[in-house]
Amino acid sequence: MPYSLVIFDLDGTLADSFPWFLRTINDVADHFGFRRVREEDVEGLRHASTREILGHLDVPLWKLPAIARHARRLKAEAAAEISLFAGVEAMLGALSQSGIQLALVTSDSETNAREKLGDAAALFSHFDCAASLFGKPAKFRRVISRAGADPSRVISIGDEVRDIEAARAVGIASGAVCWGYAAPAALRARNPDHTFERMDEITRAFCPPPTASA
Incomplete structure (x- = not known):
């Protein structure tokens, strides 16, 4: 992976x-x-x-x-x-079952975030919330340290140009989704490492395909 x-x-x-x-x-x-x-x-x-x-x-x-x-x-x-996008729970569940740690870094409060995520909140190992508008790089570093992760094996996935910029500031990969606040063209112009047009593309990009049974 x-x-x-x-x-x-x-x-x-x-x-x-x-x-x-x-x-x-x-x-x-x-x-x-x-x-x-x-x-x-x-x-x-x-x-x-x-x-x-x-x-x-x-x-x-x-x-x-x-x-x-x-x-x-x-x-x-x-x-x-405010509801989750269709397919979020299935995507998060697939990543978690594949052994990938999940973290949430958001400008919202942790209380609000957990309420929005519902049962899916239990899939996250790390929360670092109430990020200031330009404060994500510091929170990324803190989450990476807490997770004991190698930055070369960490990716941030967001929907705004500043999410891509924050990932680059700390030397991790960036993923951009095309269904959020920023226009897809604006995101692609910043050359993220991955661009996702559908939720299931995240699952297919990061989860190994099932092996055929003997």
């Missing part, structure tokens, strides 16, 4: 939270005084980097921690509205 540890993002990767985000972002914008997102802006923002998005919305960096805390509270209140 090429990887012994897979570090997953949550929102947009395992949990289908983008529709909730679109319903909520302008209330958050009004609360914190940054620019609202117009419907015609959405596709362009999906092709932008995180710093470009912050610049377009005129979000001061010093407000980010308060915005993140507020968003986590809103997600907790809307837990029933």
Whole structure:
């Protein structure tokens, strides 16, 4: 097996939270005084980097921690509205049964993450949550250390450009899913090590095929 540890993002990767985000972002914008997102802006923002998005919305960096805390509270209140993508439980189960350690690094709280994952939370050996917008590299390093994993056999799987950048910052492989927040073209332009268009492609990429019985 090429990887012994897979570090997953949550929102947009395992949990289908983008529709909730679109319903909520302008209330958050009004609360914190940054620019609202117009419907015609959405596709362009999906092709932008995180710093470009912050610049377009005129979000001061010093407000980010308060915005993140507020968003986590809103997600907790809307837990029933956010479900896992189809096939997540089967994919995670297959990776775990193949002997691959699973970790979750997310900007959401661990409480919210475990609630969204449900029974699948038990498949994860490591949680490192409440990551700041640009804080994933430090959390990746901590998870890799806790897992006792060789970085050459670790991959991070996410749905945003910053997930690819964070993986490169710590010298691990990157995987990008095409069903989340960022546009597939924006992800492919960053040349991740793996690009997944369907959930079952993750299973087929990392799990050995079943051997034929004698």
